[in-house]
Amino acid sequence: MKFMTGLLTAVLLLAGVATSHAVVRIGEDRGGRIGTYVDKYQDMRSSGEMVIIDGLCASACTIVLGAIPHDKICVTSHASLGFHAAWDFSDDGHAVTNPEATQMLYSMYPSPVKRWIAQRGGLTQRMIFLRGKELESLYHPCFLDARASATR
Structure with missing residues (x-):
């Protein structure tokens, strides 16, 4: 019986994969260099992939919010978006806010997200969720x- 249940599940999953568009799952992504994410999301936008945000x-x-069309993004109950000001390292190795990069980052967000950020004091060194x-x-x-097994 277990074999039949497993076989039926596999057949249903394969049937769904054959008729669907690509899906990308984002979870536990702490970010990195802005340019890297801009490039990655431009490629995703071009491919028409659906994005599931399922974790941090x-x-x-969070550039995904401005790079991918709104109707191609959905969120699970585990989704959590963290926003803060962009920063660089100073000559002595300390993190310092980069106002130009912060403004660029903020400008990428859709208007409702910008309003939400502004209502909480804007992008600062403090992370807001x-x-x-x-x-x-x-x-x-x-x-x-089940088709969203790849995390980018």
């Missing part, structure tokens, strides 16, 4: 898709 998407990862009902009011909820 922080810092430069958009999640739960607030996030679901801006992006439609999704359910984990």
Whole structure:
């Protein structure tokens, strides 16, 4: 019986994969260099991939909100977006806010996200998190898709 259940599940998954578009799952992404994420998301946008945010998407990862069309993004109950000011290292190795990069980052976000950030004091050194009902009011909820096994 276990074999039949497993076989049926595999057949259904394969049937779904053959007729669907590519899906990318983002989870536990703490960000990195802005340029790297801009390039990555431009490639994703060109491919028409659907994006599931299912966990932490922080810092430069949040560029996805401006790079991917709104209707191609959904969020799970585990999604959490973390925003903060962009920074660089100073000559002595300390992190310092980069106002130009912060403005560039902020300009990439859709208007509802910009309003949410502004209501919380803007992009500062302190991380602010958009999640739960607030996030679901801006992006439609999704359910984990078995085809979304790749995390980028």
